[in-house]
Amino acid sequence: MAVTFTVNGRPVTSAAPEGTPLLWVLREELKLTGTKYGCGAGQCGACMVHIEGGRTFSCLTPVSSVQGKSVTTIEGLSPGRLNALQRAWLAESVPQCGYCQSGQLMSAAALLAANPRPTRAQIRDHMSTNVCRCGTYPRIMRAIERAAREG
Numbered sequence: 001m002a003v004t005f006t007v008n009g010r011p012v013t014s015a016a017p018e019g020t021p022l023l024w025v026l027r028e029e030l031k032l033t034g035t036k037y038g039c040g041a042g043q044c045g046a047c048m049v050h051i052e053g054g055r056t057f058s059c060l061t062p063v064s065s066v067q068g069k070s071v072t073t074i075e076g077l078s079p080g081r082l083n084a085l086q087r088a089w090l091a092e093s094v095p096q097c098g099y100c101q102s103g104q105l106m107s108a109a110a111l112l113a114a115n116p117r118p119t120r121a122q123i124r125d126h127m128s129t130n131v132c133r134c135g136t137y138p139r140i141m142r143a144i145e146r147a148a149r150e151g
């Protein structure tokens, strides 16, 4: 059965078979390739998106479960301009290979939306869902702190 939902404010319909992960619909049907496939098992955070404002592993989310809901991907995080978090990311030169970075940003954005002044421990705890094989963790920490300060 077709599933209708919004992605980055745009209404979309997918006829993907039931159980198809949202990640595949985003990447393959909608060509929103900023959301990455890492492990497919909820272990790395590369696939992180927001559903109704809350961060979610899109690799573990059947597309049928987002019927009528609002999904935001990295492409829709701050359309047309860089937000404070993205500016901080650039200022701290966070990315290395870049593969994990959209997931990192989506997790960090969810944190600051819920807690605009997180402590270092809260940042570490929240961001523990996201793996970076390049080890950019210190720069991620600094960028989130900068965004909280300057945002």
Ligand code: FES
Pocket: 036, 037, 038, 039, 040, 041, 042, 043, 044, 045, 046, 047, 048, 057, 058, 059, 060
């Ligand atoms: S691809 Fe979803 S958590 Fe790794």
Ligand code: FES
Pocket: 095, 096, 097, 098, 099, 100, 101, 131, 132, 133, 134, 135, 136
């Ligand atoms: S920047 Fe390479 S995996 Fe994180």
